[in-house]
Amino acid sequence: MNMLRGVPRTVRLLALGAFLNAVVSFTFVYLFVYLVGPRGLTVTQAGVISGVGGIGLVAGNFTGGWFGDRLGHRRALLTGACVSGASLVVLPALPVAALYAVLPVAQYAAGVVRAANAALVAVSVSGGGRRQSFALTRFAANGGFAIGPPLGALIAARFSYDWLFVADGVGTLLFAAYAARILPARGSAHSAPAHDPDAPGVWRELRARPAVLVLLAAIVVVDLVYRQQYSTLPVFLADHGHSTQLYGWLLAINGGVILCLELPAAHVLRRRAPLGLVGAGLLLVGLGYALLIPGAGVLFAAAMMLSLTLGEILYKTPATAYVADQAPGHAQGRFQSLYAGASISGQVLAPPLGAAVYASAPALLWPLCALLAVGAGAAVLAARRLPGRGERRQVAAEEPPIETGSPERAPAG
Template identity: 65%
Template sequence: MRQGFKEVPRAVWLLSAGVFVNAVVSLTFVFVFLYLSGPRGLGAGTAGLITGIGGLGTVAGNFTGGWFGDRFGHRRVLLAAAAVAGLILMSLPLLPTVLLYAALPAAEYATGVIRAANSALVAVIVPEGARRQAFAVVRCVSNGGFTLGPPLGALVATGLSYDWLFVADGIGTLFFALWTARVVPARGARRSAAPGGRRGRGVWRELRARPAVLVLLGAVLVVDLVYRQQYFTFPVFLADHGLDVGAFGLIIALNGAIILLLELPAAVALRDRPPLRIIGTGLLLVGAGYAALQAGAGVATAVVMMVLLSLGEILYKTTATAYVADQAPEHAIGRFQSLYAGVSVSGVVLGPPLGGALYAAAPGLLWPLCALLAGLAGAAVLYMSTRPARHAVRPAHETGSRPRAVAG
């Protein structure tokens, strides 16, 4: 497997080390509701409102981070956003409740900018042809950090206080800024620009020239609403059928274990396969996972669902991120990454109200609808994989690798 990652630059491996450390301590989004409804003494409604506004900040940051990066430089934007997020996170325990309505969304917005800028930075550093492996490395270490973080955070919250979670998150984010500044040289992360200094076409015109990217973005938007139900309505479904929180925690842990075990080997094994076919197959597997819940709500069914969902995630998430980067014109790499980053987290905001409302009104319809939506999204992407390219071969200076036709 080592041979398959030889093309991943050293800077990406070093950057991934910082991503791992930051992911371990990125606990705000996990514990913020418990913190607000516990030590802060807020009611569930108020805590939910503040948390929801923070989620909007995350989505907005993902949608806009790459746009700033295309103009000011992805490395520079990442460093600035990480500094802002770190300082705000460290100050949250000291702020009066009324200021949390502004401070938490600001911190989450900056965190979203970091995510988009980090993806764009990897896309700029890594030449086309090695991006799937590079994004797989970043995703794998990030998932590893998030797997370790919550249990450690629970120990800190119960043994010390919730305040230390925000301090640790802030320090970790500031460390990520300093680490990135050290391991990613400014000369290797220059902001995107049109060849010869010319301004490129607008993003909408570039997207219209790449209909497969438009279809992919729409498909990921739909599937993320479905995918996120594992965190929102799925645990309620399990509880309604006699399975406790412990069972849910073990099933979710299975997701992390499968990703850590298979993400990198899959990226190497499939690196030369057509990306849209891989993405479409992954979306179909997500739908199959939710379809499996039609067989009942036992532990075995839940495990089958999570295995299928995890395999689908491995296939579509890394490949889609790399595909959007490969399709982007040089002057709009950040904006393309921001569009993908934004739609890929949209379910955080839209998933709970839509899924919760449907489950409350007609619980028997939720999983069939999830399966249908993911299936249609997968079919749409697979259909686009059969269509011929619409735009011309891209030059080597734009792709970072040998010239070749790009499916559009």
């Protein structure tokens, strides 16, 4: 397939692993229901446990690259997957008090896996082909998540919620075994790099690339806005007389459009300047929420989700690849970790902040979301003029490299 030209075999195998792992990553979709149902906790207790687990996930994303840069990205991924999988397998047998510790550990380890996986893609591809490689892994993960929640609901209905955690844990352990098989242990960029005491620190490297700092800040802002679709949006629709079915159809639009368009878009736009695409994508996210200002009609809601999804397609893959292309070799994992943490920060920030605004001034929420996203997009567009490694060289490099063949021959990037 021409769209996958230049995507190394290592990345294709990692994408397959990401798909299989995403299929069984359904437990945290049903975590709150499990805690207040079979576990018999109060809503407040379940909220605290879920919130602490979410903080663990964000922390794992932010710090996972540090382990990879020092110990090797392969080792970080395998360790994180084993810790996460083992924690989930034993979780149903643990007392409630232990959940306050074990769930954050499992989520932290899952965050480390996410950061390590992104770093592995980055070091497996030379600069020109990263956009398509990241698009493929996102496509695979989204495909797995499309299957996972319905499968989880079936398991919970036919067996019990406990089996959800066992299945997720066993699947994560199998993913670790699969990754150990496809990723070479020695003699590759996946192994621990030689430590250079004279190498600049990550903050010094970031200060030399101010456009990356602007991008990371913009991603934190837009993720806070983007994830309102999972918290305040369903409440807004219900308050305007719409059923849960409409919300389900909106999420189906999001998943379907991404699966159909993300890979072709990455291929068609591979020569376009990344920050320009990211900025345009953030503006589309802002436009999407602006469409809710007139009201909550079905057409407004559908147009909002379509604009939001097209914006996601435009900004997420180019932003990930841009950070990887800007990263120095000795800090690739930490750069990816910073992006991974920024790109999931809304999971912790969006529900409480969005709910607070909606509770106090419902009519203010969507204009504020639109303004924040548009401001983030404008900042990224303006960052194209900032000094750094530069976009011009990067755009010229977007011609995909020749297929590298076996995982053992994957370039360092």
